[in-house]
Amino acid sequence: MALGSPRFVPLAVFATLVVTSLASSAAAAAFVPLPDGANDFNSPGFVVRHAWVKFALVATRPLRGELSRQDEDTKVARFFALNELIAQQERIAGDPQSNAGAAAEARAASAALGSERRGLKNTVAMILDGRLTRVIKEAGLTRHVGGDVVWPPVSIEFQEPPAVLVKSPRSEIKKESESLLRGDLPIARVRSIEDDAERDGKTSALVVEIGGIAMYPAIIPFDDDYRYIMQDIAHEWMHHYLYFAPLGRGYFDSAKLTTLNETVANMAGRELGDRLFEAYPLAQPPSYVTIAPMAGGAETHAHAAPGIDFTKEMRDLRRQVESLLADGKIDEAERAMEEKRVFLAANGYYIRRLNQAYFAFHGSYADSAGSIDPIGPKLDDLRRKSASLREFVSVVRGFRSEGDLDRALGAR
Numbered sequence: 001m002a003l004g005s006p007r008f009v010p011l012a013v014f015a016t017l018v019v020t021s022l023a024s025s026a027a028a029a030a031f032v033p034l035p036d037g038a039n040d041f042n043s044p045g046f047v048v049r050h051a052w053v054k055f056a057l058v059a060t061r062p063l064r065g066e067l068s069r070q071d072e073d074t075k076v077a078r079f080f081a082l083n084e085l086i087a088q089q090e091r092i093a094g095d096p097q098s099n100a101g102a103a104a105e106a107r108a109a110s111a112a113l114g115s116e117r118r119g120l121k122n123t124v125a126m127i128l129d130g131r132l133t134r135v136i137k138e139a140g141l142t143r144h145v146g147g148d149v150v151w152p153p154v155s156i157e158f159q160e161p162p163a164v165l166v167k168s169p170r171s172e173i174k175k176e177s178e179s180l181l182r183g184d185l186p187i188a189r190v191r192s193i194e195d196d197a198e199r200d201g202k203t204s205a206l207v208v209e210i211g212g213i214a215m216y217p218a219i220i221p222f223d224d225d226y227r228y229i230m231q232d233i234a235h236e237w238m239h240h241y242l243y244f245a246p247l248g249r250g251y252f253d254s255a256k257l258t259t260l261n262e263t264v265a266n267m268a269g270r271e272l273g274d275r276l277f278e279a280y281p282l283a284q285p286p287s288y289v290t291i292a293p294m295a296g297g298a299e300t301h302a303h304a305a306p307g308i309d310f311t312k313e314m315r316d317l318r319r320q321v322e323s324l325l326a327d328g329k330i331d332e333a334e335r336a337m338e339e340k341r342v343f344l345a346a347n348g349y350y351i352r353r354l355n356q357a358y359f360a361f362h363g364s365y366a367d368s369a370g371s372i373d374p375i376g377p378k379l380d381d382l383r384r385k386s387a388s389l390r391e392f393v394s395v396v397r398g399f400r401s402e403g404d405l406d407r408a409l410g411a412r
Contacts, residue, residue: 039193041162041180043215050157050217072127073283079124080282082117084224086110117222121158125217129154132233135276140390141241152240155217156233160184162219164208167197168360170330173322175255175360181207194353204356214239230276235269245397255364256402259375263366264396267379271389308347313340314369318359322372325356378405385412 067075092098092106132154142148160183167176181193190207197205211232213219218236223229242248242261250257317340324333334355341354351358362370366379379396382405386392395408 039181039185039189041182043180046215067127075120076124076127077283079117079120080224080226082113082120083222086113086117086222087224089113125156125158128233129156131280132237132272132276135272135279139272139275140388141393151244152216154237156220156236157217158220158222161210161213161221164210164361165193165197166206166208166357166361168204168356170202170204170356172325173356173359173363175364183209206353206355206357206361208361212236216240226282227273227277231270231273234272234276235265238265238268242397247397247399250400256375258364259366259373260399260402260405262364263376263379266365266367267383268389268393308349310344310349311369313344315372318370318372321359375402375405378409382409
């Protein structure tokens with residue numbers, strides 16, 4: 001097969017990226033502390049294991065043949081139906097009101113469904129890799145390397161993402177440190193980790209469940225919300241894309257650059273994810289898929305009360321807390337956050353732990369309810385003034401500071 005073959009070029013690009021990933025993993029093992037406890041997530045180990053698996057799947061794809069669009073749709077629909085079925089069975093198994101027989105039956109059902117899902121997940125990941133690649137090409141976010149190439153190649157892995165332990169000083173909202181933990185820690189262990197981190201009396205800590213992480217391949221959760229997962233896949237790919245530009249390489253240089261990166265990835269990820277959702281709507285689950293109600297009682301969902309504006313409530317609280325902390329009123333700020341948490345829970349919005357670390361983490365996403373950073377509205381304005389997503393991304397990828405954003409707006 002000639003070097004210029006359309007099939008060979010993406011494969012060669014992918015192989016190069018895999019080698020780079022493995023080299024990075026080796027460097028990480030040498031210079032970055034590896035997990036030193038049962039709670040820690042092994043990032044280098046994940047990359048080493050899964051990069052090879054993804055490479056093998058891509059390399060052997062021609063031997064397996066191509067699926068029809070109908071077959072792809074059926075497998076994707078079944079996968080997302082399984083995510084919902086497994087979640088239902090896990091809720092039954094973990095419900096204290098379930099009797100022993102119902103809980104055991106739910107655990108067995110979850111295990112059987114999980115086995116089926118494991119058999120599907122690599123195929124579905126490859127299908128979604130290819131679909132997002134086509135959407136990215138249509139959006140013009142390609143590089144000219146012997147043709148229009150999506151770089152880095154889209155690559156996802158479905159598994160439970162790690163959690164993040166975030167620490168902030170109690171005296172201000174500031175992300176002091178964050179570290180990856182296993183995503184399957186029981187809640188009692190999570191609370192113990194947070195309590196240990198706060199033992200000095202000066203630290204606010206929170207273990208955050210995240211929706212994905214831009215390892216390579218990107219870790220994507222098992223979730224039945226199809227539109228959300230399409231946006232999530234695109235969000236993580238944007239991080240991969242930005243890594244090869246000044247904005248992404250500066251991710252850890254300052255809190256402002258972190259916020260710029262995360263907000264751009266959110267905005268572009270939603271836009272690409274929505275295009276993916278619309279181009280490939282989720283087919284109705286096949287007739288053999290039954291989304292059954294929970295056994296042993298009605299399923300309960302929190303319903304938001306009419307008239308409650310969650311974003312406004314959270315941003316008003318953030319401003320109040322910032323003001324109290326600036327005046328040295330730490331205890332009052334923490335009481336205000338707890339009172340708001342209870343109020344929101346009573347109105348359908350449950351937050352397990354609302355503290356300085358919560359705002360420090362969520363403040364990195366300037367378009368989120370937990371942020372009052374002006375970067376969010378500025379980026380929204382820049383996107384409105386850009387003729388296309390391609391034009392917007394081509395400008396923001398070169399940013400090295402918030403000042404670059406201000407100058408880009410001033411030029412329009």
